[in-house]
Amino acid sequence: MLEGYRIEGRGAAEIAASVERAVGAGELEPGQLLPPMRELAGDLGVNPNTVAAAYRILRERGVIETAGRRGSRVRSKPATTGREYLRVEVPEGVRNVANGNPDPALLPRLGPAFAAAAERADREPVLYGQATVDPELARLARAALDADGVPEGPLAVASGSLDVIERVLAAHLKPGDTVAVEDPGWGSLLDLIPALGLRTAPVGVDDEGPRPEEVRRALESGARALIVTCRAQNPTGASVTATRARALRAVLESHPDTLLIEDDHGHGIVELPLHSLAATTLNWAFVRSVAKAYGPDLRLAVLTGDEVTVDRVHGRHRLGPGWVSRITQRAVAYLWADGVLDTAAVAATYRRRRDGLIAALAERGVEAHGRSGLNVWVPVPDETGAVSRLLHVDWAVAPGARFRMSAPQGIRVTVAALKEAEVIPLADVIAAAAGPAPTRNYV
Numbered sequence: 468m469l470e471g472y473r474i475e476g477r478g479a480a481e482i483a484a485s486v487e488r489a490v491g492a493g494e495l496e497p498g499q500l501l502p503p504m505r506e507l508a509g510d511l512g513v514n515p516n517t518v519a520a521a522y523r524i525l526r527e528r529g530v531i532e533t534a535g536r537r538g539s540r541v542r543s544k545p546a547t548t549g550r551e552y553l554r555v556e557v558p559e560g561v562r563n564v565a566n567g568n569p570d571p572a573l574l575p576r577l578g579p580a581f582a583a584a585a586e587r588a589d590r591e592p593v594l595y596g597q598a599t600v601d602p603e604l605a606r607l608a609r610a611a612l613d614a615d616g617v618p619e620g621p622l623a624v625a626s627g628s629l630d631v632i633e634r635v636l637a638a639h640l641k642p643g644d645t646v647a648v649e650d651p652g653w654g655s656l657l658d659l660i661p662a663l664g665l666r667t668a669p670v671g672v673d674d675e676g677p678r679p680e681e682v683r684r685a686l687e688s689g690a691r692a693l694i695v696t697c698r699a700q701n702p703t704g705a706s707v708t709a710t711r712a713r714a715l716r717a718v719l720e721s722h723p724d725t726l727l728i729e730d731d732h733g734h735g736i737v738e739l740p741l742h743s744l745a746a747t748t749l750n751w752a753f754v755r756s757v758a759k760a761y762g763p764d765l766r767l768a769v770l771t772g773d774e775v776t777v778d779r780v781h782g783r784h785r786l787g788p789g790w791v792s793r794i795t796q797r798a799v800a801y802l803w804a805d806g807v808l809d810t811a812a813v814a815a816t817y818r819r820r821r822d823g824l825i826a827a828l829a830e831r832g833v834e835a836h837g838r839s840g841l842n843v844w845v846p847v848p849d850e851t852g853a854v855s856r857l858l859h860v861d862w863a864v865a866p867g868a869r870f871r872m873s874a875p876q877g878i879r880v881t882v883a884a885l886k887e888a889e890v891i892p893l894a895d896v897i898a899a900a901a902g903p904a905p906t907r908n909y910v
Contacts, residue, residue, distance in 0.1 A: 672700065
C-alpha cells in the first residue's frame, strides 16, 4: 500500500511526524492511501487510539484527509509540501515569466533609507518594552488609509501580508472552521489555510473580484471567514469595482459575524481606486504590504481592523517575535515620506506590459485577464500541456494548478519585467501552446 515506505513511531506525535516527513520528501505522494488505523497499530505494536490520534494530528495539519470507510489519504495538495511542488524548474537559457516577482528595475534603492534608519538607531536605540509600531510609520500609513477611505482602526505591523492573515485567522477561528477564498487565488494562502487545520470554500473570481452569489453560498454553507484581494489579485489581476463592492457588502451585511480579511498587496503598483469592504462585519482586518512596490525582502505589512482583532494579533505577536524591527519600519517610513518611488509611473509601466500582452493575445484569438498587478491569467484546456510546450520553446510560465481548487485550468504569466520586444513572440508561443495538442497518426 505504501510502496516500501515504513511508517515509524510509538507515540501519536512520532507517527504523525513520520508520515509528514515522508510526504515532504515525496516518499508518500498526494492521493496515496494510508493503512487502516488498526492495521497500522498492529504493525507498530501500539494502541489503535494512538494511531487515531496521529491521524487526527495529520488532518489538522492539512496533510491527510479522511473519507469514512474509504480510509485516509494524503491530501491532493498537502500542506507539508505546499503548492511549491507544482512550480516549474526553469533551465538555464529559458525566459522565466513564472515567478510572480516585481521588476527589480522598478524597485527603489534601499541603501539611503536603511542608512538613515540605522543612524537614528545609533542615536536612539530601541529597547525592550518600547512601542512596537514606529510613530512616523503609523502616521504615514494612517494617512494613506484615510485617503483610500479605509475606516479608522488601531494599527499593528507584522512580517508581510501572509503573516498578518495567519495571525488574524488564528485569532478568531479554530481547527475545522471553513474559510471562503478566491478560486483561482494566491497559492501560498491556499497552502496556509489547511496548515492551520482550517477548511477552504472556493469562491469564483471574475475581473471585478469575488462573485457575490458564490460568496453568499459559501457563507450560508457555514464559512466563518472571507478573504478578499482588493486589487492586483494573484493570479487573475482582478480588482474589486465600486459596483462589486456594493454587492459584496450587501452579502456581508446579512452575515455580520463573518471574519473579513482584505489584502491590498497591490498598493503602490496599481492605478485603479480602492473599494474596500472594511467594517461591513463585526470583525475585520485590512492588510497592506510593501512587498510588490518596495521589495519582497522588506517583509513588512501594516494591519488595521476592529479593536478586538488588532488587539489579539498584536498581543500574540508580542509573545512570539515581539515586534518587526524598528529599523526596518523607519526605513519604510523614510521611503514613504520622501516619495522615492513614483507609484503612478510604476503602475503605468505594469499596466502597459499587461495590456500589451492581453491585446496581442486577443489578436490571436486567446482570452486573457489582467486588470491590475503583475500577472496575466490565460485560460487553457490543458495547462500541463501548455506549460510543457512553452518550456520546449524556452518560455517558463506558472501552471494554474498552483492557484486553483475547482476553477477551470489556466496558466499565469508574470509580465512585471516583460520587455516590449518580447510581447509579440510571447503572444505567438502562448497562442500556439494554448490550443489542444496536435494530433498524431501512427502507421
